[in-house]
Amino acid sequence: MRKIFVFMLLALGINANSSAMNSHADTAKYFPHPDRIRYDGSCITIEGKDVIIYSAAFHYFRCPQELWRDRFRKIKQAGFNTVETYIPWNWHERSMPADINDTSKFDFRDLKAWLKMxxxxxxxxxxxxxxxxxxxxxxxxxxxxxxxxxxxxxxxxWLRSADPEHIKWSVHWFKAVAKAVAGEQLTRKKKGQKGIILFQLENEYDAHGTPDKALLLKALYRSAKDNGVDVPLFTCLTHECRASKDPELSQVFDCDNYYVDLTEAPSCAHRMVNLRKSQPDAPGLVTELQGGWFSLVTGRLSEENYSDARHLNAISLMSLLGGATGLNYYMFYGGTHFAGWGARGMTTSYDYNAAIRENGALSAKYDVAKGIGAFIGQYGKKLARATGGPCELRAPGKMFGGIRIAVDGTRFVFLHNLDPDHAVKGSVTLVPGKMDRPATPMYNINQYGEKVLMKDADTTSQGALTMAAFSVEVDLPALGARILVIPPGASAEKGEWWPKASVQTVRPALTIQPVRISRAKKAEDPTNKAIWKSLPAGASLPALDINDFRYSLYRTAFQLTSAETGKEKFLLFNMFTRDIVSVTVNGVPAKRLFPEKADAQTWVTRGADERIRANEFDNRFDVAGLLKEGANEIIVAYENLGHAHGYVPMEEPAGIRAGGLSVTDTLLSHPLNWEYAADVAGVTQNYWQSAFDASGWENIGLDITGEIPRKGNRVQPKGTQTGLFTWYRIEFSLPDVPAGVWVPWMARINASGNGFMWLNGHNIGRHWEAGPQREFYLPECWLNMGKQKKNILTFGLRQTSNGAQLHAVAIIPGIADAMLRH
Known part of the structure; x- marks a missing residue:
């Protein structure tokens, strides 16, 4: 097919291989395999069939691989034809390569397995x-x-910029990832098989203020093409690619992301109309149609976000009204930040209030999405090349809507009740006025030798179509939205309303009780058993090949004279980024200065956008009375708060740059030499493994009568710091569940201290004492089910000013989410 295209260009006197083509053909869309996939100003066409892309965001790195099949099954049953995922560079290249050409650190096995499934x-x-x-x-x-x-x-x-070094390393990544997925493209599969249909460059680049963005985008474009990507390329919220005249960026189309308030769904229609006008040679795709929202430490849980089933329905239908021929719900399944992979300030839960909840349960949004999926399955081919959009309404109450007309004359009437509190019922008159005339239902033979419907562009000479006003009878609940499908030539009374009412999920009647934990084993981290190494001067944690979010240790031993002991009153640390540390001096916890910054979450919210400088001391402690003449030892527990996901903080490494004693709280007078341990001792001693022998640990009782808060900020136990890092282990067995019934489980926890939790050896994420998250998902694939089997939940907690006190734990069945197994 490329030969046909090249021949056509040569006939016009154009060199198809020139990088400096300068006629209209310069920016004409070129598709290496147009018989497999291409697009125009209406929609994407796959193997000769027009398709509305109905996509669900599902990230493989936020879900245990054992549960992928369950999530895919639910997505497929909701009527989706596509799934979407980000591909994180840091997930696949966790250690620094030796040089720009070193690809030995890449591992794409899970990505390939996800695509294959x-x-x-x-x-x-x-x-x-x-x-x-x-x-x-x-x-x-x-x-x-x-x-x-x-x-x-x-x-x-520096990151996201046109700096040559950044571009060089970005191309290092793109070269690897493009090669990894190239074989999974639709264009490399047999006809009729599924594969990758779209490949994105960068992400929401409009939000980043850096010059010369086109330089990075063009470098990414070339890298993708040079390394085997031949499906269409796209961006989102990146105006450099929106109707670009550049020979390369013109081959990339831009998309939009819609996050709107509960009553602002009409803006989706208007934005889609504008998107399609701004790039008339590309389809209208919503890369991220709001499926909910994330939750922040000390903020609100996702379940408290305004986005509900009515909202999802309205923004979906209004996007289609505006001419969208591609919807991707972000997120359709959110998942979990296992092992602390969420950005700085994020909760462990990435439930997102999505249609498929973190634990795999189905929310009311799922039923909405399933109804829309059925509508697209029935009418997607007709809607893909329909024309129209919002129009004037004469209606009772607060109404918004419009009409789209298919090539065969089918009318799609979209109506939305904007009132959040009151239903609307009665007659609505639509006044379309002049609209683009839809293409006549005539067939033509295109340049690829296929019999296809003539494009809208082929009929522009027919002029605009003037449609008379007409009325329909509506009955919409508060914030309700529906589509009336009127067959060609029929009156409105003959129309059929979509989406159809969903069949409610049948919930089994269960009486399973929570498992309240009465006892735990406790041990302090034996720092002397950590694997200690000399710390090179000024070395950050990434320079030591520590690029994840573990808790690390620092240690120093030094001598003081009697005079020095009396003068040195402060311990100061200069950090690479605004992380937090706890300190013991000769075995006694040191008191942090500036109590308003006494916990990690305050630093997340107050210091995240401030860069640490080499002369700043931002972790400061009062050590008066803790030092002694002669030998002294200081041990530090370092809490890596996580890598920020935007702007300056994401450019900073982690770790302690320098630390020492001082006679004031502002100037270092006695620098100290340090050792480091990459992990706390309990990790290297495998405290988190189920088979670990904890017989020598202290047995403690837990509260079994008081209510454990399900969520909330600052409701942790109030204690005092007694050390650095504390470990707990609890054991439990689950009650038997009736055959054929699925029940999700969670741990409800009341504890102080920040750290990680392991379920039967699997890191299930961070515990932040500040909240609001108090319930943590226990993936069923990592649980041992039944009364005769034992489960181990292990906590490794850095002591805060409230210590690290495990007060109460309950293992809770998700009765309200239970379903019959299929």
Missing amino acids: AQEEFGLYTIVRPGPFLCAEWSGGGYPRWLSLKGPGKGDL
Whole structure:
């Protein structure tokens, strides 16, 4: 097919291989395999069939692989034809390569397994979004933390920029990821098989203020093409690619992301109309149609976000009214930040208040999405090339709507009740006025030798179509939205309302009781058993190949004279980023100065946008009375708060740059030499493993009568710091569940201290004492089910000013989410 295209260009005197084509054909869309996939100003066409892309965002890195099949099955049953995922660079290249050509640190096995399952087992198209910047509430926005060591380090924004070093490393990533997924593209599969249909460059670049964005975008474009990507390329919220005249960027189309308030769904229709006008040679795709919202430490849980089932329905239908021929719900399944991979300030839960909840349960949004999926399945082909949009309404109450007309004359009437409190019932008159005339239902033979409906562009000479006003009878609940489908030539009374009412999920009647934990084993981290190494001067954690979010230790031993002991009253630390530490001096906890910054969450919210400088001391302690003449020892527990997912903080490495004693709280007078341990001792001693022998640990009782808060901020036990890092282990067995019934489980916890939790050896994420999250998902694939089997839940907690006190734990069955197994 490329030969046909080249011949046509040569006939016009154009060199198809020139990078400097300068006629209208310069920016004409070129598709390497147009018989497999192409697009125009209406929609994407796959193997000769017009398709409305109905896509669900589902990130493989936020879900245990054992549960992928369950999530895919639910997505498929809701009527989706596509799934979408980001591809995080830092997930796949966790250690710093030796040089720009070193690809030995890449591991794409889970990505390939996810694509294979989606495409081959469930028959879903896939969309991939490899960044290099993702945002996504993910550590570093996808950038590896070791990449910060490659930047200029002068306080300037570097990542996402056109800096040559940044572009060089971004191409290093794109070269690897493009090669990894190239074989999974639709264009590499046999006809009729599913594969990758779209590949994204960068992400929401409009939100980042850096010059010369086109330089990075063009470098990514070339890298993708040079390394085997031949499906269409796209961006989102990146105006450099919106109707670009550049020979390369003109081959990339832009998309929009819709996050709107509960009563602002009409803006989706208007924005889609504007998107399609701004790039008339590309389809209208919503890369991220709001499926909910994330939750922040000390903020609100996702379940408290305004986005509900009515909202999801309204923004979906209004996007279609505006001419969208591609919808991707972000998120359709959110998942969990296992092992602390969420960005700085994020909760462990990434439930997102999505249609498929964190634990796999189905919310009311799922039923909405399923209804829309059925509508698209029935009418998607007609709607793909329909014309129209919002129009004037004469209606009772607060109404918004419009009409789209298919090539065969089918009318799609979209109506939305804007009133959040009152239903509307009665006659609505639509006044379409002049509209673009839909293409006549005539067939033509296109340049690819296919029999296809003539494009809208082929009939523009027919002029505009003037449609008379007409009325329909409506009955919409508060914030309700529906579509009336009127067959060609029929009156409105003959129309059929969509989406159809969903069949409610049958919930089994269960009487399973929570398991309240009465006892725990407790041990202090034996820091002397940690694996200690000498710390090179000024070395950050990424320079030591520590690029994840573990808790690490620092240690120093030194001698003081009697005079020095009396003068040195302060311990000061200069950090690479605004992380937090706890300190013991000769075995006694040191009191932090500035109590208003006494916990990690305050630093997250107050210090996240401030860069640490080499002369700043931001972790300060009062050590008066703790030092002694002769030998002294200081041990530090370092809490890596996570890698920020935007702007300056994501450019900083982690770790302690310098630390020492001082006679004042502002100037270091006695620098100290340090050792470091990459992990706390309990990790290297495998305290988190189920088979670990904890017989020598202290047995403690837990509260079994008081109510454990389900959520909330600052409701943790109030204690005092007694050490650095404390471990707890609890055991429990689950009650038997009736055969054929699925029940999700969670741990409800009341504890102080920040750290990680392990379920039967699997890291299930962070515990933040500040909240609001108090319930943590226990994936069923990592649980041992039944009364005769034992489960181990292990906590490793850095002591805060409230210590690290495990007060109460209950293992809670999700009765309200239970379902019959299929």
